[in-house]
Amino acid sequence: MPPRLTRSIAVVFLVVLVMSGCVTTGSPSSAGRPGLGRAPIRGIVGATSEGELGLDLQGLLLKVVASPTILDQLDRIPGAYVEIRGAVGAASVRVRAFEILDAGDGLRPMVGTLVIDQSGVMLADEVTGTRLALRGGALAKLKDLHDARVWLTGTVVGPSVMLVAHWGLLVPPP
16 A cells, blocks of 8 residues: 555544544543543532632542632632533643522522612623523612622512522622
């Protein structure tokens, strides 16, 4: 077989292996360890045995390393199930961004900035950019948090109206 044809077959074979997932770019040290590498990972926010902020990945507890802003937000949601984007090592996870999948009440929260004006208390949703009018007993505490970043769970009771069941502060108002 001519060398050029042999190289072409080898390249095609390698492309098929990469596309099928048989060949990865992960490091050998991460083989067999859940969630290690750079892909988004999911875990529960908690504390390490040293009292530092940690992320539990199915029994593997990693120390959280992040900017002070992200650390403060994660520290406010212990027990939440989150998806982390960043680099994961053998003993730590360097968080670049996170998303709350379950705030601890079994529901996926909406996250955004509170807007308090003549229309009432609203959430400017980070995902859609739309404003959602808020109703319920939680408003007494929320009405003093204009421009705060919060998470909310509840029931949609009308067009762009939510009855708040649970909420939490992520970033206090300026």
